[in-house]
Amino acid sequence: xxxKRLFVKQFGFALESIKAAWPICLGYxxxxxxxxxxxxxxxxxxxxIALMSILVYAGSSQFIAVAMxxxxxxxxxxxxxxxxxxxxxxxxxxxxxxxxxxESRRFLSVFAYGVTDESFAVNLVKFRxxxxxxxxxxxxxxxxxxxxxxxxxxxxxxxQFILAGSYGIDYALSAMFLCLLTFQLRxxxxxxxxxxxxxxxIAISLIVPGNGFIIMASLFGATAGFALKxxxxxxxxxxx
Amino acid sequence: xxxxxxxxxxxxxxxxxxxxxxxxxxxxxxRNLPRWFxxxxxxxxxxxxxxxxxxxxxxxxxxxxxxxxxxxSLAAIPTFLIALKTKSLGGTxxxxxxxxxxxxxx
Numbered sequence: 271x272x273x274k275r276l277f278v279k280q281f282g283f284a285l286e287s288i289k290a291a292w293p294i295c296l297g298y299x300x301x302x303x304x305x306x307x308x309x310x311x312x313x314x315x316x317x318x319i320a321l322m323s324i325l326v327y328a329g330s331s332q333f334i335a336v337a338m339x340x341x342x343x344x345x346x347x348x349x350x351x352x353x354x355x356x357x358x359x360x361x362x363x364x365x366x367x368x369x370x371x372x373e374s375r376r377f378l379s380v381f382a383y384g385v386t387d388e389s390f391a392v393n394l395v396k397f398r399x400x401x402x403x404x405x406x407x408x409x410x411x412x413x414x415x416x417x418x419x420x421x422x423x424x425x426x427x428x429x430q431f432i433l434a435g436s437y438g439i440d441y442a443l444s445a446m447f448l449c450l451l452t453f454q455l456r457x458x459x460x461x462x463x464x465x466x467x468x469x470x471x472i473a474i475s476l477i478v479p480g481n482g483f484i485i486m487a488s489l490f491g492a493t494a495g496f497a498l499k500x501x502x503x504x505x506x507x508x509x510x
Numbered sequence: 511x512x513x514x515x516x517x518x519x520x521x522x523x524x525x526x527x528x529x530x531x532x533x534x535x536x537x538x539x540x541r542n543l544p545r546w547f548x549x550x551x552x553x554x555x556x557x558x559x560x561x562x563x564x565x566x567x568x569x570x571x572x573x574x575x576x577x578x579x580x581x582x583s584l585a586a587i588p589t590f591l592i593a594l595k596t597k598s599l600g601g602t603x604x605x606x607x608x609x610x611x612x613x614x615x616x
Contacts, residue, residue, distance in 0.1 A: 296600030300607065318516060325524035335523060339511070345519045353526035360530040361554045367538035368548055375536065382532035387562075388599075391555065438607030438614070441585065444566040445606025448586060449593040451563050454556040467557035468564030475565055475574055484561050491557035496550045 287409035290396060294388045294410070295417040297446045298329075302418050304439040305332055306425020312340040319426040323419040328386065330443070331355040332422075357485050361492075362390040369397040373404060384411025391450045459499050467491020585610045 302323070309319045314336070322332055331352045338348045363385050370378065381404070389411045396402040396410075455461050471487035478486070511519075567586045570577040577583075589606040596602065 293599030297603045300603065321517070321520050322523070325520045326527050328527050331523070331527065345515065345522065348519060349522040349526055352523045353530075356527045357530050358558050359527070360534055361551070361558060363531050363534040364538055365551045365554055367535050368551070370535060378535045379532060382535050383528065385531045385535075387559070391559075394555065438609075438611030441582065441607050441610035442603055444563065444582060444586065445589050445603045445610075446599065447559055447562045447566060448589050448606065449599050449602035451556070451559040452590065452593040453597070454559055460553075460556045463553050463556050464560035468560040471561035471565050472568055472576065475569060476576060484558070484565065487561040488554065488558040491561065492550060492553040495553035495557060496546075499549065499553070 283403070283406065284409065287406045288413065290392050290406070291389075291410045291413040291417075294392060294414045297388060297442070298414060298417045299421045300439060300442045301329055301446065302421030303425035303428070304442060305329070305336070306422040306427070307429040307439075308333065309336045309422070310426045310429030312336045314339070314426070316423055316426050319422050320419065323422040326352065327383070327415060327418060328352075328356050328359075329418070333443075351480075354480065354485070358387075358488060359385055359390075361485075361488065362387070365394060366390060366397070369394075369402075370404060377404065377408075381408055381411065384408070384415050386411075386414065388446070388450065389414050391453060395453060459495060459502060462498060463491055463495030466494045581610065581613045585613050 305323075306319055309322070309332075314322075322335070326332055326335070334351055334355060335348055338351065363382060366385065370381065373381075393402070393407045393410055396407070451464065455464065467487050467490070470490050471483055474486050475483040563586075567580075567583040568576060568578055570580055570582075585606065588609055589602060592605050593602040
């Protein structure tokens with residue numbers, strides 16, 4: 271009887287993770303598939319694709335890497351670009367660290383592997399709402415991870431039968447970022463921060479070459495948003 | 511590209527991706543963070559996502575240039591409204607792809 275209750279409890283526990291992860295999976299499927307197709311077109315075989323998805327596991331930088339590989343870029347420049355593009359995870363892991371206070375080094379090193387734009391956004395919302403267990407967060411990471419690896423391989427396999435650019439696959443990434451952005455618009459200051467950060471991303475990208483503009487604009491936008499928030503708090507007198 | 515060279519490239523890309531994911535978790539999760547820092551971090555996600563979205567929909571070409579009125583930005587308006595209304599990531603991605611696919615055909 272006790273065992274049965276424990277099973278039901280654990281099942282509910284796992285089910286919550288699956289429920290939280292499925293929208294990510296639905297986003298990763300077309301995206302991973304699109305990546306597989308493009309990688310196959312660039313001359314990577316299934317093993318190459320699997321290797322990249324397992325070792326790197328970062329959507330946008332994988333797309334960029336494939337583009338650079340097909341234009342025969344030097345490995346060092348591909349690695350540097352990957353570093354800059356993925357540097358934003360530094361900020362995401364920093365946000366999540368608040369909720370993983372005091373966890374073991376081993377757990378953190380496993381958890382770190384699965385921090386992506388999407389798993390981060392979902393886990394942050396869950397942690398903020400409260401009652402989210404670290405293993406549920408890890409499960410979300412890993413469900414998303416397996417979906418990504420699987421869908422990129424599937425895309426690589428099916429690639430030969432699909433014409434590039436069809437079915438709006440090119441728009442999957444934009445739609446996904448757009449939706450994740452709406453989850454973050456929790457008030458006027460957040461909306462203002464989004465506008466400042468977005469506009470500065472455009473401005474910086476036109477002036478500074480390379481891919482550093484995302485992280486520069488994010489740091490600037492977040493700092494401006496933070497200053498605005500402090501200003502609003504002071505004006506209302508709620509902050510001493 | 512040779513297989514060993516490719517493998518080394520993947521290990522390199524993997525390392526530079528993993529380190530920024532790991533370091534803050536390791537250094538920040540072990541201690542209490544100051545309140546202002548937590549408040550600042552709270553603004554990071556919206557800033558990153560917005561920077562990504564704006565650059566996705568308002569820039570075009572390999573030699574980046576500003577392109578305010580293009581299919582990507584026009585399709586973003588209904589996609590944004592669908593996201594606000596449904597709060598569903600999967601639904602938004604699929605509707606966005608369909609909208610973009612149709613818009614490309616017009």
